[in-house]
Each structure stands twice: as structure tokens, then as C-alpha cells.
Amino acid sequence: MKSFFYARATDLQSALQLLSERPNAKLLGGGTNLIDLMRENIEQPDALVDVSGLPLDRIEASADGGLVIGAAVKNTALALSPLVRERYPMLAQAVLFGASGQIRNMATVAGNIMQRTRCLYFYDRTASCNKRAPGTGCDAIGGFNRMHAILGASDSCVATHPSDMCVALAALGAVVNIVGPNGERSVPLTEFHRLPGDSPQFETVLAPNELITGVAISPIAFARHSLYRKVRDRASYAFALVSVAAAMEVREGKVCYVRLALGGVAHKPWRAFEAERALTGAPADRRVFLAAADAELAVAKGLTYNSFKIELARRVIVGAFVELANRS
Ligand SMILES: Cc1cc2nc3c(=O)[nH]c(=O)nc-3n(C[C@H](O)[C@H](O)[C@H](O)COP(=O)(O)OP(=O)(O)OC[C@H]3O[C@@H](n4cnc5c(N)ncnc54)[C@H](O)[C@@H]3O)c2cc1C
Ligand code: SF4
Known part of the structure; x- marks a missing residue:
């Protein structure tokens, strides 16, 4: 693993500052995906900005009856939240269907949204992969593609997004809250992740100098039966x-x-x-x-x-x- 600079952000301002100071920096949530990728030298950031301790670890009922879920909320806390279980059972179930108890205890909401594909060729540095090394080809297309996409794929990439949580958030019409140097913005989750097209290395609309602060879900009475x-x-x-x-x-x-x-x-x-x-x-x-x-x-x-x-x-x-x- 390549050596890297590590800093723990104490507030949003310091997180954005650290991101802007170090061009090849990555945010660190629970580390359950990013650290694995760094160990395999698939991701090689020069710096990690640890955002797991930011005060974004709350699940709050919004005034309109919806929910605002902080980016640093652990997957376990999300699945066990009485508010989530009552209002959006599909979301609690989706999170519980993911990974293992130990991983859910570490993994954060933002990390889950940003997790990378599980395509085996993406993890294999001897394979051709347009996502890992743009322009090299895609070994999955003519290879063992049992786990791969049947909708929205391209000639460049047929990978799938691995998250369970995001499927429920997409159905619920959730919105991703983002902050960056130019202020705050919100993007519907259905528009946050990209289809591969001819540039599968770009997976979301998040800019490198922005971070996710949370997810908002509107009140949906019938989602109680989901x-x-x-x-x-x-x-x-x-x-x-x-x-x-x-x-x-x-x-x-x-x-x-x-x-x-x-x-x-x-x-x-x-x-x-x-x-x-x-x-x-x-x-x-x-x-x-x-x-x-x-x-x-x-x-x-x-x-x-x-x-x-x-x-x-x-x-x-x-x-x-x-x-x-x-x-x-
Ligand atoms: C063995 C195994 C099995 C798994 N099975 C499943 C499964 O069945 N279903 C499923 O859904 N998931 C599964 N997962 C994935 C797991 O849910 C993710 O590893 C986890 O959600 C990532 O969260 P994290 O906080 O650890 O992210 P990290 O590893 O810390 O980060 C992941 C990405 O998120 C970015 N990031 C972190 N915080 C922010 C932020 N605030 N703003 C912007 N970017 C940010 C990081 O820069 C990085 O790119 C599995 C993981 C493992 C290891
Ligand atoms: S499907 Fe995508 S991630 Fe997998 S090898 Fe092809 S380009 Fe890489």
C-alpha cells in the first residue's frame, strides 16, 4: 500500500479546506471499502480526510414528516432507527440485507452511497478495466459476467452498483445533500450515480472538492407498507x-x-x-x-x-x- 497523509476533520470547514489543499485526497468514512481498495492498490490517494467524526451522525425527523439522515450515520444505526423502521421499512430491510453485522457497525451512509463496484476485473490489476484504467478495455464483457448489468450498460463497462441501501433510497425518491467550496446543493439520488457511457471512471456527479452531508427523504405515507x-x-x-x-x-x-x-x-x-x-x-x-x-x-x-x-x-x-x- 502506498503511504499517505492522514487528517481527521473536526468540522465541515476543515474537511473542505483539507480536500482543497490536497488534490489527490479522498474522504474516509468507515473505511470498509476504501481501505480494501487501497490495500490492493486499486485506489492510491495521497491523503485521507477522515470525516467519520463529523457531527453528521444524527437521524432527524424533518418538519414536513420526512427524515434527514446524516452522512456519518452508521449502517447499523440506520437499520435499527425506530423512525426508519416505522416510516420506511424497505430502507431498514435493505441495509440489514447488506454486508455483515461487523461491517454495518463501521460503514457510514455516505460511504455506502460512494462504494465502488464489486466487478472482479476491477479488483484484478492484471485485467483490462476501463473503470480502473480508462481506455484499456473491459474484460468483463467477454469474461465471467454473472454479476453484471442487464440495464443501462455500455460497450465500455457492464458493472453494477453494489449498494442495497441506495436501491431503497432510489425508490423513496431520496435527495443527497452536498457541500462544497461554492456552498450547498442537493441532487436526487436517482441522478447522483451515473450510467457508464464511455467514461465509467466517473461514477457520480460529486465533484472531487465536495462531500456528502446527508440524505433527505420526503414523507411518503404509503412507504409504511414497503x-x-x-x-x-x-x-x-x-x-x-x-x-x-x-x-x-x-x-x-x-x-x-x-x-x-x-x-x-x-x-x-x-x-x-x-x-x-x-x-x-x-x-x-x-x-x-x-x-x-x-x-x-x-x-x-x-x-x-x-x-x-x-x-x-x-x-x-x-x-x-x-x-x-x-x-x-
Ligand atoms: C465483505 C463485504 C461485503 C459487503 N456486502 C455488501 C452488501 O451486500 N450490500 C451493500 O450494500 N454493501 C455491502 N458492502 C459494502 C459496504 O456497505 C461498504 O463497504 C460500506 O457501505 C462503505 O462505507 P464506509 O463508510 O466504510 O466507506 P469508506 O470505505 O470509508 O468509503 C467509501 C467511499 O465513500 C467515500 N466517502 C466516505 N464518506 C464520504 C462523504 N461524506 N462524502 C463523500 N464521499 C465519502 C470515500 O471517499 C470512498 O470513496 C460490503 C462490504 C464488504 C467489505
Ligand atoms: S465491467 Fe466495468 S468495472 Fe468491470 S472490467 Fe469492465 S470496465 Fe471494469
Whole structure:
């Protein structure tokens, strides 16, 4: 591992100052992803600015009935928060489906949003990878691509975003709060992560001199009836092949409100807007759920080893809505 400068930020100003003073600096949350990448020499920052001790570790009910979640809130605290469990059960479930208890105790909300892909070729320095070394090619496209994307991929990169938490945040329409030298700004989570296009090395819209301060979720009454389903190769401690965050309100047999996002299928958490459109106002029955899944997956494209994900996604979506319909 390359040696690096380390500083612990005490407040937002000092964090931004340290970032601006050191061009190749990276922020450090719980370190559960970044330190692994540094050990493998995939990431080689000259400096680490530790933001895990900033006063951003609170989950607060906002005046409008929503929630504001600080960037340094640990994944465990988020999953166990009574406010989160009551108002947005899909979010608590998604976090609990991720990683292990020990990792969730260390990992932060901002670190989870910014975590990097688990594509094996990205971690293998002998492999060609446009994300790690732009312009070198992508060994996953002709290689073992079982875990890779079926939606929104490009000829440059077919990696997926590994977060569970972000899938729920995408479904909930969360907003990422950011601060930088020019002040504060907010970006919807669905627009925060990028599709790979021809520059997969750029994964988010966060500038190198900015940091995430937290995430805000608006009040969504029907999100109290929501769920997260994750299909993976092992029952625990594995990344999603396909995951689904879903919420639905049914009145007089018809879907009046619905949210759906998919994980494990794209370079970003995938908000299923096509499926939501197909469901809204339609009868809450299995036939409609299938048609909605098909509408979303019409543009899905399989690779050599991951075409099964298309049918898998279809079934997980339908299963989630059947369960929500039964509950209501
Ligand atoms: C074995 C293993 C299994 C896992 N399984 C899952 C899983 O199933 N599902 C899942 O969702 N996750 C999983 N994870 C990933 C885990 O959730 C992440 O490692 C974790 O969320 C990263 O959080 P962190 O605080 O440790 O981030 P760090 O490692 O500290 O940082 C990660 C990135 O976030 C950036 N960052 C940190 N704070 C900020 C900030 N305030 N603003 C901007 N950028 C910031 C860092 O610069 C870095 O680029 C797994 C991890 C491991 C090691
Ligand atoms: S899929 Fe993306 S991350 Fe994986 S090898 Fe190809 S370019 Fe690299």
C-alpha cells in the first residue's frame, strides 16, 4: 500500500479546506471499502480526510414528516432507527440485507452511497478495466459476467452498483445533500450515480472538492407498507444478483401509489419508472404486475452468463407486488 497523509476533520470547514489543499485526497468514512481498495492498490490517494467524526451522525425527523439522515450515520444505526423502521421499512430491510453485522457497525451512509463496484476485473490489476484504467478495455464483457448489468450498460463497462441501501433510497425518491467550496446543493439520488457511457471512471456527479452531508427523504405515507427483497448466491454476506425495493398503496382494488427500484442490475440503483407508470391506476393483480415488470425490462440485455437475471428480475418484481397486494 502506498503511504499517505492522514487528517481527521473536526468540522465541515476543515474537511473542505483539507480536500482543497490536497488534490489527490479522498474522504474516509468507515473505511470498509476504501481501505480494501487501497490495500490492493486499486485506489492510491495521497491523503485521507477522515470525516467519520463529523457531527453528521444524527437521524432527524424533518418538519414536513420526512427524515434527514446524516452522512456519518452508521449502517447499523440506520437499520435499527425506530423512525426508519416505522416510516420506511424497505430502507431498514435493505441495509440489514447488506454486508455483515461487523461491517454495518463501521460503514457510514455516505460511504455506502460512494462504494465502488464489486466487478472482479476491477479488483484484478492484471485485467483490462476501463473503470480502473480508462481506455484499456473491459474484460468483463467477454469474461465471467454473472454479476453484471442487464440495464443501462455500455460497450465500455457492464458493472453494477453494489449498494442495497441506495436501491431503497432510489425508490423513496431520496435527495443527497452536498457541500462544497461554492456552498450547498442537493441532487436526487436517482441522478447522483451515473450510467457508464464511455467514461465509467466517473461514477457520480460529486465533484472531487465536495462531500456528502446527508440524505433527505420526503414523507411518503404509503412507504409504511414497503419491502426489500434480495436474491443472491448465498443466504447472507453476498451482493445482490437482483434486488427489489417496492411500496404500493391499493384502493378499491386499484394501484393508486407505487414505487419500485431495482438493484444488482445496473451501474446505478435503477428506479423503475416504466413499471411505475404501467402500474399506476391499474388493477392490483398479478397480470398487471407481470406487464409492469415486462415494461421495465423490455430494454434489458443479457451477457453470456447473466441473461438469467432478466427472468429473475421479472419474478422478484411480481413476487414483491403480490406480497404487498396481499398485505393491503
Ligand atoms: C465483505 C463485504 C461485503 C459487503 N456486502 C455488501 C452488501 O451486500 N450490500 C451493500 O450494500 N454493501 C455491502 N458492502 C459494502 C459496504 O456497505 C461498504 O463497504 C460500506 O457501505 C462503505 O462505507 P464506509 O463508510 O466504510 O466507506 P469508506 O470505505 O470509508 O468509503 C467509501 C467511499 O465513500 C467515500 N466517502 C466516505 N464518506 C464520504 C462523504 N461524506 N462524502 C463523500 N464521499 C465519502 C470515500 O471517499 C470512498 O470513496 C460490503 C462490504 C464488504 C467489505
Ligand atoms: S465491467 Fe466495468 S468495472 Fe468491470 S472490467 Fe469492465 S470496465 Fe471494469
